Amino acid sequence: MNLGNLSVGLSTYLLVGAMLFCLGLYGVFAKRNIIAILMSLELMLNAVNINFVAFNRFLWNQKIDIHYILTGNVAALFVIVVAAAEIAVGLALVITIYRNRQSTNVDEFNWLKW
Amino acid sequence: MGTIVFFIFAILAIAAASGVVTSRNIVHSAFYLALSFSGVAVLYVLMNADFLAAVQLLVYTGAVSIMVVFAVMLTLRGEVSDSNPENRKWGWGAFISVLLFAVIALVVLTNSDWRVLPSAWTSGGSAEDMSLLLLSQFMIPFEAAAVLLTVALAGAVILAKGVKENQ
Amino acid sequence: MFKEMHDLFQWAWLIPALPFLSFLLIAFVTKRSKGLSSTVSILAILTALGLAIAIGLGIIQSGAELVEHPVIVSANWLNIWGLKIDIGTVVDPLSGMMLFVVALVASMVQIYSLGYMQGDKGWSRYYAYQSLFAFSMLGMVLATNLLQLFIFWELVGLCSYLLIGFWYFKVSAREAAKKAFITTRVGDFGLLLGILFLYNKFETLDFTALSAALSTNLQNVAVVGTVGYVTVMAFLIFMGPMGKSGQFPLHVWLPDAMEGPTPVSALIHAATMVVAGVYLVAKMYFLFEASPVALQFVAGIGAFTAIFAASIAIAQDDIKRILAYSTLSQLGYMVFALGVGAYSASLFHLMTHAFFKALMFLGAGSVIHALHEKQNIWDMGGLWRKMPITGTTFFIGVLAISGVPPFAGFWSKDEILAGAFQNGHPIIYAVGLFTAFLTAFYMSRLFFVAFMGPEKPQNHPHESPLSMTIPLVILACFSAIGGLAALPEHNFSFFIHFGEFEPEAMNWGLAGISVVAGLLGIGFAYYIYVKEAIKAESIAARFPIVYRILNNKYYIDEVYLWLIHHIMDGLGKVLYFIDIYIVDGIINGIALLTRGSAKVLRRTGTGQLQTYAMVFFFAVVVIFMVFAFGEGQLSSLNPLAMLGGVK
Structure with a gap:
């Protein structure tokens, strides 16, 4: 079997994206350390980016104007921008909370309680 | 050849991601995270998104990971080997995540239309193409993103600096 | 060449x-x-x-x-x-x-x-x-184009705000700055709407392109209602000039703007910024010309402002306020001139007015400077002898604004009045003529009281330094000879006109009438304030109500205050009642119900973010499954199907 000719299809990429997304989701649900939760969020955003780029790549059509067909990549770029902003503000919040509560443990953050 | 590279790095990215969420040492988690980001960057290269791959390496592997490491250092207390524990409901979390993955996988695999193979790629995806698109059709979102970054920067500085009492 | x-x-x-x-x-x-x-x-x-x-x-x-x-x-x-x-x-x-x-x-x-x-x-x-x-x-x-103009229009408004409030440590200056900014903003809002409307209809904001687009649109009879929306556009655009050029009823900010330093009043609130409105109407004249209704409105507002402000100026005692109301009145002149179609006359008056009004404001500043911030004309007197340059130049300004030939104001004012008369607006002509009489009267009153008459012993005026008198002299020269631009063959209206140029001969009869009106005003003032044949006080005593109304500027500020206090507040009270007893009643009932149920349900809120996230995501997965595998109503909305996905 010639592995070089065996191309990887769209669904494979989507599955990789889904895998990363679900791992991130698990991290968000299961971790106690709030920084770990932020890391997991980044994983999820990355997974979404994989999907954007994959759709862009595989539904690419030479006949359509190139300036429209790169839209998926642009969306991914914007996601990266938002993610960067999110992690900056998120970590600043973590540090502020840590300063007040001396803790990064989400279980102890229960201000939303009645 | 491309296939081999794909599987190596896809598996690397996924393995590193599972490392992030399973490691009990938060410092290890942060390093796994950087590894996972790099793996994804290689996937971008395979999908002819060179510019995005570069941005991925710069922003995620470079900046975000470093920031996470800094935040870890600033907030770490107690034993580092038990700095990243699971909570009591982790089983439920695992269940929902696996369920979601199962549903997505089912949809993707039972759908023949999505088993698209790549068509020939001639050009596109370079920084030049992206910038053309960003400065014409996506000009307003582009400017908005710039404003967002500025605001986030200022907000992060203010939050992290903290407000002094009696001021 | x-x-x-x-x-x-x-x-x-x-x-x-x-x-x-x-x-x-x-x-x-x-x-x-x-x-x-x-x-x-x-x-x-x-x-x-x-x-x-x-x-x-x-x-x-x-x-x-x-x-x-x-x-x-x-x-x-x-x-x-x-x-x-x-x-x-x-x-x-x-x-x-x-x-x-x-x-x-x-x-x-x-x-x-x-x-x-x-x-x-x-x-x-x-x-x-x-x-x-x-x-x-x-x-x-x-x-x-209009957008560029609008940006700079707002910028001059900002500068006006900054300069009125220049002495920001004075409460009155701060208040006046805010008043000016907010009042003009009312007009600017209309202007912005007008600009958007124009853009929406013609898809260009360029003056020349707009003009061309409008004329083709007007020729196209098939476009029903063109004149209708052109009128609306013209009204909206005219709101900007109403605010900026202090036309009734948005004139209230201009007299208060005198809180700024006097040179600022001369520059911004007499000669340049306030005529921006006139300039805008002139630039957009092709639009106004297409709508007779809008032109009528412009003429009416202008004429009313002219006579209204002039009548207030008669009974004011503050030298800067007199000049401010005079500015309003003269702006009204320019605006109604545009309204009656005397396009070049209006812009001619804009130019001459800039010369003599700046001159008079600077002269007033010189007086105020010499008297250490005294602004009441009754505290002055006999200043001509002590301040010969200021006095002489001011006198030239008075002659110019009163329309005495050969000074600048005569030529422009006469052209406006002639335009109003010849274009068939006899009422506006009469109003303009009477305003000319009033103008001459109050300006001479100001001059006679402040510069002639007995000296006040408590004052020790001295002539201002050269840096102040030289500009006065230069502006006085322009006020004296500026009007002669009407004389040569290639005169002012040869260069600045709208539509076809038609050289017009001077109508010496009409000019004579306006000169007589001006001289009558001066003579009248001389009679009352120099000869004191009739005591000013006795006139005021004879018509106390008229005097009080004029002295209080027709109570416009008070009316606005009253409107805000009573109508707005009264409406507020009614709405408050409705809010408290009807809206809140319903809301409170719902709230009580919610509260009861909340007492039970709040046990589910554990405060654990991750629990919330899990519940949320579980619901997402369920909805996703319904879309992906379900049948019937919900799955017909299937987003995957739209993507060409699940069959």
Whole structure:
């Protein structure tokens, strides 16, 4: 079997994206350390980016104007921008909370309680 | 050849991601995270998104990971080997995540239309193409993103600096 | 010849650019050094004035050719899908005239301020604002399209705000600045709506393109209702001038704006910024001309403002307020002149008015400076002997505004009145004539009371320094001879006119009537205030109500206050009642229900974020499954199916 000719299809990429997304989701649900939760969020955003780029790549059509067909990549770029902003503000919040509560443990953050 | 590279790095990215969420040492988690980001960057290269791959390496592997490491250092207390524990409901979390993955996988695999193979790629995806698109059709979102970054920067500085009492 | 001129006109952008440069220099470099700041600012505006004069001479030399084909230099500024905005400069006789007037008055005022603002703590800030104002005003004059004009329009409004509130430590100055800014904003809102409407209909904001688009649209009979929406556009656009040029009922800010330093009043609130409205109407005249209703409205508002403000000016005692109401009245003159179709006369009056009103404001500043901030004319008296230059130049200003030949005001005012009469507006002509009489009366009253009559022993006036008297003399020269631009064959209206140029001979009969009205006003004032044949007090005593109404400016400010206090507050009270008993009643009932159920349900809120997230995501998964695998109603909305996915 010639592995070089065996191309990887769209669904494979989507599955990789889904895998990363679900791992991130698990991290968000299961971790106690709030920084770990932020890391997991980044994983999820990355997974979404994989999907954007994959759709862009595989539904690419030479006949359509190139300036429209790169839209998926642009969306991914914007996601990266938002993610960067999110992690900056998120970590600043973590540090502020840590300063007040001396803790990064989400279980102890229960201000939303009645 | 491309296939081999794909599987190596896809598996690397996924393995590193599972490392992030399973490691009990938060410092290890942060390093796994950087590894996972790099793996994804290689996937971008395979999908002819060179510019995005570069941005991925710069922003995620470079900046975000470093920031996470800094935040870890600033907030770490107690034993580092038990700095990243699971909570009591982790089983439920695992269940929902696996369920979601199962549903997505089912949809993707039972759908023949999505088993698209790549068509020939001639050009596109370079920084030049992206910038053309960003400065014409996506000009307003582009400017908005710039404003967002500025605001986030200022907000992060203010939050992290903290407000002094009696001021 | 024309080729070289064209090269010269391409440099018109330098005229606003120089003051802007000086603003930046003062703000960031020289602000600590008073001497340097004022030098930079004055050098910049004088250079701009030199350029403006060069361009003006160029325009006169190129003659008729430029009237038909203005020189437009523009660069693309914005090009976002569907919105294309240029930024550039347009040189035609109208903008050339405005450039000259603005640059001249601005440079005179800046030189004058060297004396007037002596020792003020905010010296550098003052010159920075002055430069910024000169930049904005000159930029506005050169605008090629409505958006560019609007930006500079707002910038001059900002400068006006900054300069009225220049002495921000005075409460009255702060209040006046806010009042000016907010009142003009009411008008600007209408202007912005008008601009958007125009863009929506014609898809361009460029003046020439708009004009062309409008005329083709008007010829196209199939476009039903064109005249209707043109009228709406004209009304909306006219709201901007109503605010900026202080037309009734948005005039209330201008008298209060006198809280700023007097040179500022001379520059912004007499000669330049307030005529921006007139300039805008002149620029958009093709729009107004297409709608007779709008023109009628413009004429009516202008005429009413003219006589209304003039009648208030009679009973005021503060020298600056008299001048302020006089400015309002003269602005009304320009506006109604546009309304009756006396296009060139209106702009001619704009120019002459800028000369003599700036002159009189600066003269008033000189008096106030000499008397240590006294502004009541009854505290003055006999100033002519002590301040001969100020007195003489002021007298020239009074003669000019009263329409005595051969001074500047005579020519322009006469053209306006003749235009109103000949274009078939007898009522407006009568109002204008009566206003001319009132104008002559109150200006002479001001002059006789303040400059003649007995000296007040408590005053020790002295002539102002050279830096203040030289601008006075220069402006007095222009006030004296500026009107002669109406005389030569290629006269003012040859260059600045709308539509076909029709040379008009002077109508000496009508001119005679307006001169008589002016002289009558002066004579009347002389009779009352110098000869004291009739005591002013006795007139006031005879008609106490009239006097009080005039002295209190028709209680317009009070009416606005009353409206806000009673109508707005009363409405507020009613709404408050409805809110408290009806709306809140319902809300409270719902709230009680919610509260009861919440008592039970709140046990589920554990405060654990991750639990919430899990519940949320579980629901997402369920909905996703319904979409992906479900049948019937919900799955018909299946987003995957839309993507060509699940069958």
